[in-house]
Amino acid sequence: MNRKELSASLGGDVSLGGEISVHRIGFGAMRLTGEGIWGPPKDRHGALAVLRRAVELDVNFIDTADSYGPRVSEELIAEALFPYPAGLVIATKGGWNRPGPNQWTHDASPSHLREAVEGSLKRLRVDRIDVYQLHIPDPAVSFEASVETLAQLRNEGKIRLVALSNVTQEHIERARRIVPIVSVQNRYSFADREWDYLVEYCERNRIAFIPWYPLGAGKVAGEVLSRIAQAHRASPTQVALAWLLQRSPIMLPIPGTSSIEHLEQNVAAASLRLAKEEYEELSGVPELVGSR
Numbered sequence: 001m002n003r004k005e006l007s008a009s010l011g012g013d014v015s016l017g018g019e020i021s022v023h024r025i026g027f028g029a030m031r032l033t034g035e036g037i038w039g040p041p042k043d044r045h046g047a048l049a050v051l052r053r054a055v056e057l058d059v060n061f062i063d064t065a066d067s068y069g070p071r072v073s074e075e076l077i078a079e080a081l082f083p084y085p086a087g088l089v090i091a092t093k094g095g096w097n098r099p100g101p102n103q104w105t106h107d108a109s110p111s112h113l114r115e116a117v118e119g120s121l122k123r124l125r126v127d128r129i130d131v132y133q134l135h136i137p138d139p140a141v142s143f144e145a146s147v148e149t150l151a152q153l154r155n156e157g158k159i160r161l162v163a164l165s166n167v168t169q170e171h172i173e174r175a176r177r178i179v180p181i182v183s184v185q186n187r188y189s190f191a192d193r194e195w196d197y198l199v200e201y202c203e204r205n206r207i208a209f210i211p212w213y214p215l216g217a218g219k220v221a222g223e224v225l226s227r228i229a230q231a232h233r234a235s236p237t238q239v240a241l242a243w244l245l246q247r248s249p250i251m252l253p254i255p256g257t258s259s260i261e262h263l264e265q266n267v268a269a270a271s272l273r274l275a276k277e278e279y280e281e282l283s284g285v286p287e288l289v290g291s292r
């Protein structure tokens with residue numbers, strides 16, 4: 001596939017709050033870290049090369065979080081890409097503590113979020129974070145208090161745009177009374193459509209929807225997906241991404257990978273168009289329980 005055919009721009013663009021526009025295949029930088037989303041990657045040079053290749057392929061939206069590593073994912077992004085090319089949007093998140101590998105404990109208290117934002121600013125080497133996502137509501141902290149803290153940090157110029165992750169419609173509505181919300185990041189894929197109604201809500205309200213786990217960790221599969229993939233000489237994961245892009249114009253998938261080969265396959269899905277009948281047949285496949 002030549003350079004022109006392999007570009008994240010071929011999937012079209014989505015607006016973030018009417019302020020920034022990004023190409024609709026982004027990159028998720030969680031799996032660049034060590035096992036259990038903990039510590040440095042086994043292949044540091046490989047991880048840096050994947051990030052650089054993503055930008056070469058016109059990916060201009062990178063998703064990360066202070067908790068990935070922790071800190072490691074943000075540090076790798078800065079090491080690979082700083083000074084950042086014009087138009088590159090880095091979206092990070094806060095709201096978790098990491099006591100150890102595969103362990104995540106809530107903390108979306110105002111003091112923790114303030115510290116988290118300061119840490120991300122330093123590691124990403126920026127004066128202002130483009131998009132800051134509340135990683136998950138903290139059951140022990142008032143949701144309004146978490147969002148108000150992010151709104152204050154936005155007023156102080158440390159965050160440009162505020163976003164949410166792992167939320168319900170009620171959360172989004174409560175947050176929007178405090179500050180504009182530009183994107184919502186929930187688990188969603190061809191095989192996992194629990195949050196369908198939120199995709200509709202985001203579309204109606206011009207909020208970008210960022211599906212995490214968009215490939216079911218590379219395991220999306222099934223008879224219909226395989227048949228349609230064969231017809232396009234594509235892989236099932238590429239068809240799963242093409243289905244997401246066709247699902248809604250506000251969809252912004254962020255497939256994650258530590259492999260350049262997989263990255264290129266994922267970006268190539270930006271130019272894969274499914275026929276209306278193919279899209280409908282795929283949409284009619286019931287949720288694939290067990291592929292999460």
Ligand SMILES: NC(=O)c1ccc[n+]([C@@H]2O[C@H](COP(=O)([O-])OP(=O)(O)OC[C@H]3O[C@@H](n4cnc5c(N)ncnc54)[C@H](OP(=O)(O)O)[C@@H]3O)[C@@H](O)[C@H]2O)c1
Nearest residue numbers: 028029030165212213214215216217218255256257258262
């Ligand atoms: N907001 C949240 O709570 C939350 C939670 C989880 C994730 N996220 C974000 O969402 C991003 C994506 O989610 P995810 O990483 O969990 O799931 P994913 O993108 O569905 O799957 C990533 C996995 O699939 C494999 N893969 C990627 N491309 C592939 C391809 N073309 N063919 C075969 N296998 C492929 C990768 O392995 P290889 O490395 O071997 O390619 C990796 O193990 C993360 O990076 C993170 O930024 C957010």
